Amino acid sequence: MSGLDTLRAAIVQTLNGVPQIGRVHDRERFASDEAALRALYLHxxxxxxxxLRGWWLRRDATEERSLNVGRTLSVDTWTLHGRMAVDDTAASELAFDALIEAVRDAVRADPTFGGACATSPIKDEKATDGMQVGGTGAVSFCGVQCHGASLQLRTWRYL
Known part of the structure; x- marks a missing residue:
């Protein structure tokens, strides 16, 4: 398993520890029909x-930085996409926001994902730690009105 694969698995494991998070996938899932896709995200x-309550993780970008002779750092940018069916009578928007905060808390509690990555050794214009909320809003997913979120995370690995 590569360092990236190990890190991806560690992130997903951390996310799966969030109570009632729903189905967490290590990649965006596809299916030949809507019913099969829906089944992948039912909780x-x-x-x-x-x-319908599920998440998928995608690596969006990787930057390689040479810190000094013989020391290279890989900075991976991840996006966690979340979907949860709307249930207005149950105030599902508030429950979804609570899930987002629980995800952020889990990442903050273990920013190295059990040692699968390093803490940030660099400070730059993107000097962020933890899981960032990139955007939330209503989306249609599998033919269902859902709450949607895109959360961003940067991780650091020495190569």
């Missing part, structure tokens, strides 16, 4: 009801 709630 069973306490009490047995099912809700």
């Amino acid at each position: 069973t709630l306490p009490g047995g009801a099912q809700q």
Whole structure:
């Protein structure tokens, strides 16, 4: 397994530790029809009801930086995409916001994902730590009105 694969698996493992997060995938999933795609993102709630509630992780970019002779740093930028079916009577927007904050808390509690990456040794114009909320809003997913979110994260690995 490459360092990137190990890091991806560690991030997904951390996300799966967030209570009631739903289905977390290590990549964007596709299916031949909408029903099959929906099945990939269905989550069973306490009490047995099912809700469209899922996430997928994508590496969006990688920057390579030479820190000094013989020391190279790989800076990976990740986006976590989340979807959760709207249920206005249950105030689902507030529940979705709480999930986003629980994800941010989990990353803040273990920023190296169990040692799969390093803490940031550099400070630059993108000097951010933890999971950033890039945007939220209503989206249609699998033919269902959903809350959507895009969360960004940067990780650092020595090559």
